[in-house]
Amino acid sequence: MTQPLLSPKLDLVFKQLFVKDKLLLLDILNQILIAYKFDPMTKITIRNPEILPEMIHKKFIILDVHVEDELGRGYDVEMQSKIFDCYPQRSLHYLTKLYSQQLDGGQKYNKMKAVFGVHFLGYKLFSEYDTGQHCFEWRERDHPTLRLTDQMALFIFELPKFKTVTSDPLSQWLHFFNHNHNSGEPSMYTHPPVQKAYKLLQDISTDIPTRNLADMRERALKNEVTLLDEAMEKGIAQGRTAGVVAGKKAGMIVGKKAGMVAGKKAGMVAGKKAGMVAGKKAGIAEGLQQGQLNIAQALLDVLDDKTIAQKTKLTITRIRKLRKEV
8 A cells, every 4th residue: 555755845854865865965956056057066065964853843943954065155955835924034034144154254255155045935935926946146126137246046946836847857856846756656757866866755754763753843833833823813813902992092082182173163153152142232231321321411401410310220420420521
């Protein structure tokens, strides 16, 4: 009975393949360098061949492969099977760190060596583009042929876009990574290093301790995704609560301000109306009093003060004052 082989898209399996036979890694890196017109290499050294037990269970890390060739150029080679929201930023950080670390060793600027990121993704990063392989470099935007330096490049391969295999060696490598293989299944590859990698994958897949490690690593990655999803949901809930509180507070401020404006406007209207009524009333009273004074003044020569007071409703004191004014 056939059973699925371990997936090369699992970072543990990916790293074991190349640590066990670094000539396989030498070949695929050369295929990439040649495809993009960089000088190929003849010898490599893997700087981190170990896979420590604690790394299997550790979350939020990538079991990448750090490589240096005979020219001193550095390579960060990794398989990324899970979607990472901040993947571009993390990749840039790793690559620039790999480059700047040369200065830590006392290297001079004019002696620094090129660094390359070689990343195989188990998902589509740029779904709007059909092409699945990309090379990012330091180039002038309006003049793409003008390159600032050839000392840094990031190669990205979106594996789900490589569904068919051709005679091209790089195409066979990418198909090998992306295809699900079963034990006993004959190799469909013609490129000898890929054939060798397929045979090594079969051997690794029959090793019980390796399969157990692969299962543990797969569970760790699934737990990582679960933790990220839970953190995202928690963040959304907290953001929603904070939004309600902030919205209520902002609403009260705006409402208070709007109330003051509306209150002032209503107060002015009411005040104007009340003022007009009071003014009219006061004006009538003042006009009536003036009329009484006019009548009293006309009667001063013909009537006594008491009679004038009775006729005009003015006080005798006011009548006497009026006589003095006249």
